[in-house]
Amino acid sequence: MKAILRTRIYEEERKSQFQFAPGKSESLSDCGNYKFYFKLVKSAGKSTYSPVLEWIAERRPQAGLELLTLEWELPSHEIKEGRIFRHGYQSWSLSASEDLKDPDFSPKLSFLQYSQENIYSEHAAEPGNWISEAYVLLLPKEEGSKYFAGAISKGEEGVKFKIITNPSSKKTNSEILTGDIRVVYDFFRFEDFKGNKLALTQIRVSRFTGEEAVFLKSYFAELGKNLKVKLPETPVPTGWCSWYHYYTKISEKIILQNLKELRSKNLGLKVFQIDDGYQKEIGDWLETNDRFPGGMGLLSDAIQSEKLIPGIWLAPFLVRKKSKFFQKFPEAVLKDRDGNPVPALWNPLWGADYTYTLDVTHPASKEFLTNVIRTFVKEYGYKYLKLDFLYSALLPGWTYDRDLSPHTRYMEAIRLIRKAAGKDVFLLGCGAPMLPSIGLFDAMRISCDVAPFWYREKVRILAKDRNGLCTERALINDITRSSMHRTLWLNDPDCLLVRQKKNKMTEGQTKIMANIMSVSGGMLFVSDELALLSKERQALLQKALNLQAKCRTKTPLPIGLGPEFFPNAMYNPAGFLGIWNPSDEKKEIQLSLFFPWDKKNTVDYWTGETPKSLEIDSRKKLLQITLEPWSTVTLHSGKQS
Numbered sequence: 125m126k127a128i129l130r131t132r133i134y135e136e137e138r139k140s141q142f143q144f145a146p147g148k149s150e151s152l153s154d155c156g157n158y159k160f161y162f163k164l165v166k167s168a169g170k171s172t173y174s175p176v177l178e179w180i181a182e183r184r185p186q187a188g189l190e191l192l193t194l195e196w197e198l199p200s201h202e203i204k205e206g207r208i209f210r211h212g213y214q215s216w217s218l219s220a221s222e223d224l225k226d227p228d229f230s231p232k233l234s235f236l237q238y239s240q241e242n243i244y245s246e247h248a249a250e251p252g253n254w255i256s257e258a259y260v261l262l263l264p265k266e267e268g269s270k271y272f273a274g275a276i277s278k279g280e281e282g283v284k285f286k287i288i289t290n291p292s293s294k295k296t297n298s299e300i301l302t303g304d305i306r307v308v309y310d311f312f313r314f315e316d317f318k319g320n321k322l323a324l325t326q327i328r329v330s331r332f333t334g335e336e337a338v339f340l341k342s343y344f345a346e347l348g349k350n351l352k353v354k355l356p357e358t359p360v361p362t363g364w365c366s367w368y369h370y371y372t373k374i375s376e377k378i379i380l381q382n383l384k385e386l387r388s389k390n391l392g393l394k395v396f397q398i399d400d401g402y403q404k405e406i407g408d409w410l411e412t413n414d415r416f417p418g419g420m421g422l423l424s425d426a427i428q429s430e431k432l433i434p435g436i437w438l439a440p441f442l443v444r445k446k447s448k449f450f451q452k453f454p455e456a457v458l459k460d461r462d463g464n465p466v467p468a469l470w471n472p473l474w475g476a477d478y479t480y481t482l483d484v485t486h487p488a489s490k491e492f493l494t495n496v497i498r499t500f501v502k503e504y505g506y507k508y509l510k511l512d513f514l515y516s517a518l519l520p521g522w523t524y525d526r527d528l529s530p531h532t533r534y535m536e537a538i539r540l541i542r543k544a545a546g547k548d549v550f551l552l553g554c555g556a557p558m559l560p561s562i563g564l565f566d567a568m569r570i571s572c573d574v575a576p577f578w579y580r581e582k583v584r585i586l587a588k589d590r591n592g593l594c595t596e597r598a599l600i601n602d603i604t605r606s607s608m609h610r611t612l613w614l615n616d617p618d619c620l621l622v623r624q625k626k627n628k629m630t631e632g633q634t635k636i637m638a639n640i641m642s643v644s645g646g647m648l649f650v651s652d653e654l655a656l657l658s659k660e661r662q663a664l665l666q667k668a669l670n671l672q673a674k675c676r677t678k679t680p681l682p683i684g685l686g687p688e689f690f691p692n693a694m695y696n697p698a699g700f701l702g703i704w705n706p707s708d709e710k711k712e713i714q715l716s717l718f719f720p721w722d723k724k725n726t727v728d729y730w731t732g733e734t735p736k737s738l739e740i741d742s743r744k745k746l747l748q749i750t751l752e753p754w755s756t757v758t759l760h761s762g763k764q765s
Contacts, residue, residue: 126300127160127196129153129177134188141300157181160194169331171199172276175324179317191311193244195286197303198329201262201271207686208254208287209261209336209604213242214515214557216572217257218590218597219604221686224262224289228254231589235470240572240591242557243519244310244530245284252289258559259343260285260305261336263686269331270686273305274343275559278351279325280532282310283559312520313529335718337607337681344611345679351563353612356550360676361508361567361647362669363395363435365619368574368651369626372401372473375415379423385654387430389662391669395508396427397435397649406474407447409438409496424505433550435508436500440493440541441482441516442468444475449482449492456488457481458521468516481516484537485525493537497544507549511541514556531560538564552616552647567614567647571601574618574637577628578706595621595629596690596706599640603691606644606680615646620668622661623652632754634661635730636704638668639756643694643702645675671729671758674698683715695719700729701759705751717745727762 127142140153142160150161162175177194179185205224212219217240230237230247237243245255254260259274275283286306307327315322332339364386366374379398386393402420404411412419420436427434443450443457445465450457458466458481468481482489500506517537518530525533534557542551542564553561554569561568573593584592591597602617609615620641621627622634629637641648650665657665675696684691692713693703701721705711723742726734735757737750749757 125197126303127151127194128301129158129160129194130192132190132192133186137192143300152180157185160196171329173327173329175327177322177324179320185315185317189315191313191315193311194309194324195301195306196309197301198273198305198307198327200303201287201305203262203264203271204289205265207263207265208256209263209686210254210256211259212558212591212601213245213257213284214240215553215555215569216240216591216593218572218601220600220689221263221604222689224254224287225252227251229588229590231591232587233589235467236587236589236591238519239469239513239515239555240589242282242284244282244312254287255284256287257284260287261340261686262287262305263336269333270336270339271305272328272330272332272339272343273307274328275325276328276347276350277326278559278562279323280311280313280529281325282531282557283325283327284308284310310531311529313532314526316527335681335716336686337683338718340685341607341611341679341681344607347562348611353563355610355614356566358550359394360614360645360672361395361433361550361649362672363393363397363433363508363647363649364654365397365399365435365649365651366401367399367437368576368619368621369623369653370401374398374401376418376423380426382654383426383430386432389654391650391666393650393669394433395435395649396430396432397437397508397510398423399437399510400439400473405444405447406439406479407443407449409440410499411448420500420506421504428505433508434504434506435510436506437510437512438496438500439513440496440511441484441537442479442513443482444479445477450480453486453488453492456483456486456492456524458483458519458523460520461522463522466519466521468519469513481519483521483523484517485523485528485533487524490540493540494544497541501545501549508552509545509549510552510554511556512554514538514553514561518557531557535560535564554616562612565613567616568608568612569616569618570605570608570646571598571618574598574621576621576626578633595633595637599637599706600690602640602644602646603682603694604685606646606682606694609644609646610677610679615644617641617644617646619649619651620665621652622650622665622668623656624658624661625656630754632756633706635664636706636754636756638664639702639704639730639758640694642668642671643675643696643700643758644680645672645678645696645698648672667730671700675700681719699725699760701725701747702756703749703751703759704756705753708753710750710752712748712750715747717742717747721747722761725759725761727760729758729760730756
């Protein structure tokens with residue numbers, strides 16, 4: 125077992141190496157400055173590591189010492205062929221099962237990489253070399269034990285895993301590391317080693333058999349317990365959102381028209397959320413543009429008069445150069461070492477130039493955030509906040525408080541927002557790093573944006589943007605991350621689109637979307653112009669909402685998580701089994717019934733009939749069904765609660 129600590133003193137990077145003697149749990153660095161050790165607890169096939177990095181030199185750490193990364197070998201996974209379930213870094217990062225021998229690509233364009241993935245991770249783009257954020261699953265091709273490694277606590281550093289099946293690679297081979305799986309701690313902070321020790325995020329390594337979905341659900345439950353997750357007492361929200369029909373082209377008139385239309389539809393939605401497009405400029409959240417003459421307080425009052433919860437979209441950390449905050453407090457905008465603002469996003473909907481981010485450690489930024497949140501909540505009355513582009517708080521830069529790691533400054537900024545908003549306000553995170561967000565939000569967006577089309581656009585494919593917004597990629601994450609629901613937070617699978625106009629999805633694709641989102645039990649928001657919905661599509665929406673209401677109190681299990689890139693089923697313990705065929709070919713689907721299921725559970729929720737091709741073998745615990753291209757069913761007992 126070996127490890128490498130990368131540090132920097134001003135502009136000079138250094139590497140300190142650790143080599144553990146067989147059977148030993150501590151090692152001194154070759155430079156003599158550090159000791160790295162761990163406590164190991166083994167129980168029921170699980171190995172739990174509690175590591176510590178300690179400064180042991182007689183002299184104090186040199187001024188300007190910046191810890192960068194610590195890369196540490198874990199026990200070998202010994203899997204030569206099979207699949208990897210690679211977990212993405214933030215809300216929009218693809219999390220899916222892929223062939224272990226395939227290359228791990230990040231988007232070619234840098235602005236796509238840092239706005240969708242971990243800017244501190246460099247993917248090798250070579251066959252067999254992977255990075256998985258927070259946890260990883262390795263599944264052998266032949267029968268045998270499966271391998272898991274993951275964080276089971278939350279520290280001040282980022283945690284990711286390098287999986288190496290091509291050790292001769294120039295990009296992944298280092299001076300002494302030879303293991304095929306490694307945990308990497310991302311520090312990127314200045315450190316004077318107060319108290320001499322840094323306790324690091326605990327790591328769990330397990331070998332297991334059986335269904336990976338059951339294992340992951342148990343892992344999320346343990347992680348949520350360790351991090352003291354407290355779910356909101358209110359039911360999982362349903363609602364309407366302005367974004368996916370109007371995008372930034374909303375107005376006070378459009379909002380009020382949809383509010384009036386919602387009253388007539390009687391859909392039973394609880395939240396009415398206004399998205400991007402009301403503000404005068406990104407960063408000037410308390411000033412509306414000329415399409416909103418009455419201001420945001422007026423709209424909140426109108427929403428509350430309909431007995432709905434007012435919701436608002438904010439990108440709290442983002443600012444543009446024209447914003448009053450940027451002009452007044454340029455020193456509070458995140459800068460690089462040369463004093464230039466750090467690009468946080470390129471969004472053509474906002475203009476041709478870059479959007480930047482707050483230095484969330486700066487007093488002016490803290491005061492600004494507190495004022496914005498308090499105004500929307502206390503003065504205007506918005507009790508549901510959708511907080512977007514949150515990854516920007518972790519971008520590298522020369523911060524006001526340089527003792528804080530990127531992850532710590534992010535967590536403190538979210539806690540500041542929570543304090544300003546109050547405990548009773550519903551906080552939804554979006555574009556947020558997953559691990560450091562646990563325990564800070566009521567709900568979390570778990571996928572990229574949906575779209576009124578199924579597959580990625582050609583330009584996204586050419587840019588090798590695996591996370592490219594489209595309904596297909598969003599639904600993959602909605603399935604693979606489904607067991608985070610009610611263990612880490614309430615899941616937000618993004619908005620459901622059921623409209624026929626301004627929608628390139630087929631009827632079959634739309635029904636698959638509705639089925640996956642409903643059976644998942646997560647939040648269910650519709651984002652269509654309500655007046656344009658046909659009777660048929662409104663009926664589909666109502667059935668989806670009714671199914672979500674039956675499923676929302678349970679944590680679902682994805683089926684086919686390991687072998688399938690797009691898993692073909694999901695079981696909700698409320699008694700529903702969703703199955704889908706998102707392909708152009710008729711498909712015979714066989715499912716192992718590793719969950720409670722009875723022969724009487726044969727009725728399709730959507731049609732009220734039993735599919736003719738359905739066969740259930742209770743003795744062998746197998747279910748088999750043939751689905752036509754782009755079709756879906758949800759099986760249940762037929763009893764209506």
